[in-house]
């Protein structure tokens with residue numbers, strides 16, 4: 365914590381700050397510049413810093429107090445400097461490998477998910493993703509097949525061997541989703557559902573946390589810390605685009621945010637270009653850019669018949685287009701030292 369004194373502060377003001385620090389059992393370090401004095405507080409425990417900063421900011425002669433603290437600890441690189449590998453079933457995410465997770469936005473029928481599972485597996489996907497519970501902007505849109513959708517996903521896993529990723533929207537769904545899935549996805553709209561985050565951290569399966577589309581990287585990392593505090597470090601982050609003034613694409617893919625996340629945490633991060641751009645023709649270039657930017661994986665929406673999809677058809681790749689993309693992904697992955 366750093367206490368910056370005003371230029372017109374007096375020696376008595378400085379002494380009072382030092383005295384108050386001492387009363388709390390903290391050490392101090394005074395740095396006297398030409399214009400102002402800065403006092404570093406030493407030994408304040410993290411959990412006290414925010415409150416103490418508020419209290420010191422009202423002392424006479426104090427201009428501002430800067431708490432030097434990261435609100436995320438368990439997931440920070442300081443806590444664990446080595447990049448982690450998270451396993452989705454047998455699929456490795458992070459630690460030098462690149463995992464492509466693909467599938468339809470929604471599980472619509474047994475046949476649709478089977479067909480997609482075989483197609484993405486043949487093209488080299490590491491995991492199958494599809495929503496049984498769908499967070500739709502309109503209550504009148506298709507809401508997902510629920511439990512039946514989970515059963516279809518499990519059947520697809522049994523037939524293809526692909527591990528499955530699927531979304532949980534509510535604490536009440538968590539036990540069922542965690543039992544069925546190899547990785548539980550928390551969607552953009554639930555990034556700040558803190559009760560769900562905490563519970564997901566205790567569900568026994570890895571958790572993929574998508575970035576809220578109006579959230580800063582810091583808010584996203586704090587949300588991630590909730591899952592870690594729940595009890596697991598098997599967490600994958602997913603950048604899926606944020607809302608900006610630009611409306612040429614559905615959202616704006618924040619690849620700089622991916623670089624920041626990689627600097628701040630050891631946890632793997634995947635990129636979802638499908639939701640970010642919202643249109644199939646733009647997905648491949650953003651997918652390749654994400655790999656080049658250091659993503660540990662991709663999340664791509666694929667549908668056997670995008671023209672008949674019940675959700676997100678316009679941004680879904682056909683199996684053929686997905687196969688083409690995978691070839692290019694392989695080339696870029698090799699160029700940046702990643703193994704597909």
Ligand code: PEP
Pocket residue numbers: 469495499550551552553574604639
């Ligand atoms: C999805 O993954 O299909 C989805 C709804 O994405 P998001 O939560 O990123 O909007």
Ligand code: MN
Pocket residue numbers: 469470639665675676
């Ligand atoms: Mn979708």
